[in-house]
Amino acid sequence: MKRTKHRAYDDGPHAANIAGALLNWFAVHQRDLPWRRSRDAYRIWVSEIMLQQTRVETVRPYYERWLAQFPTLTALAEAPQEQVLKAWEGLGYYSRARNLHSAAQDVVARYGGEVPDDPDAVATLKGVGPYTAGAVLSIAFNRSVPAVDGNVMRLFSRLFLIEDDIMQPATRQGMEQLALALIPAGQAGNFNQALMELGALVCSPTSPKCLACPVAEYCQALAAGRQESLPVKAKAKAPRPVDVAAGVIFHEGRVLLVRRPEEGLLGGLWEFPGGERPAGATCEQALHQRIAESYGIELEIEGHLTDVRHVFTHLVWNLAACTARVAPGSPIPEESETLRWVTPDQISRYPLPVAHQKVAAALLACLSGNRQAKMRR
DNA sequence: AATGCGGGGCC
DNA sequence: GGCCCAGCATT
Structure with missing residues (x-):
């Protein structure tokens, strides 16, 4: 047998x-x-x-x-x-x-x-x-x-x-x-x-x-x-909370999108640059540090845009998004396979994680609101 | 054998 | 808030 x-x-x-x-x-x-x-x-x-x-x-x-x-x-x-x-x-x-x-x-x-x-x-x-x-x-x-x-x-x-x-x-x-x-x-x-x-x-x-x-x-x-x-099934572990920063960084009417690595979480998707925030760090602090480190850009933070809480199977993002612009005289990174400067209406052409889609929606609502406010003036 | 990997719908 | 969903790759 x-x-x-x-x-x-x-x-x-x-x-x-x-x-x-x-x-x-x-x-x-x-x-x-x-x-x-x-x-x-x-x-x-x-x-x-x-x-x-x-x-x-x-x-x-x-x-x-x-x-x-x-x-x-x-x-x-x-x-x-x-x-x-x-x-x-x-x-x-x-x-x-x-x-x-x-x-x-x-x-x-x-x-x-x-x-x-x-x-x-x-x-x-x-x-x-x-x-x-x-x-x-x-x-x-x-x-x-x-x-x-x-x-x-x-x-x-x-x-x-x-x-x-x-x-x-x-x-x-x-x-x-x-x-x-x-x-x-x-x-x-x-x-x-x-x-x-x-x-x-x-x-x-x-x-x-x-x-x-x-x-x-x-x-x-x-x-x-x-x-x-029935059936008997082991309980899943609780998802781990992670604080995340995302920067909507403007330069001459365009915003910066970067591509995530091929492997791992959300591999190959595009997003607003940023990443994990040290515990307790604000969006502003995290962006100043990470954007300078990764892309050599000097930023002037404009302000808070929106917060997004997003639950994955194994972790929870507490994402804070700010708007910012490139400081005068700062180096400007060139476009590549993993970096693009796009106008706000072009963002939706790129595959984005749902959490970042929500940031994009908040951005477009904000821009639309400004336009309407200007027209009323 | 255990872990990483999305997002949404239902109770 | 927890559970589940026509699972797979990697370690």
Whole structure:
């Protein structure tokens, strides 16, 4: 007997009945989603990347715009990264966009622009992990591979009364074995989608709709009255607070935008220069120091513009934004790949973090207010 | 195995 | 305010 590193779960005596009930339910109740109107592997792939840690209703408008802008894998591969990030702006986890872009170029170079119908090849694509590989292969090519996401883990935790922490990799691997064993022959795509759709529509995180569930009669958690207390999931750590400064720095009617490094938080996005503030430091103090250090600019601070509080998964920005202008005689940094002087109305052409979009909105409101005030005078 | 990585919607 | 979401890469 082969030893398995992951946990082993038993699909029980009703596996075939469960699978059949799920397929029947899915045939009737599945939502009409944009990515279900085609079996094109590129479209399926795009949808699966967007849907990582992201709700269907959030993804829908991004997906529609994306396909209008990048209708084919080749079109995506040939687009500049700036345009790709702009199309992703606001969706979060920006490495998804950078990896998808780079993987598309990879598919053009290595597979002639067609997503390979090959598990080994798909698994090597950047940004494609076990779930996404399984989803693309099963939905686009109907290959019998599991696609276990948060929905499926929640459903399985209840259906089979599994009390292991779903955050543990070993638990997910065990559930992948379980999912594989349940796939009906020739129905992988529909079955995997049925599992996720049931998790999304019926076996919801709170208040599961067990009365409407097609597999309620097989559900061990429901039988034990424990459906509300599963799945078991470790609590996330509290986000760490970080004070941040952002400077709207004017010079001859333009403001300074700088590009964040490719890797790390908000990688590749543009922002108003500044950065982390030492604890207790004001926006003015932090800007004087950091802008001089990084760009050699001497500043004259004009005043406070706005405060933005922004919560990430693992940290909280307390962002303070000031306006300033370049002091007379100060050196002026030249434009480069990571530095631009732009007029206020051009800011929205650049992909910005949401927190900095709010600073830009405050700036435009302020400028508009000044203009109206002048006209009234 | 643990951590970094967004943003929004719902209770 | 907390929780969750069609996860992945890196260490």
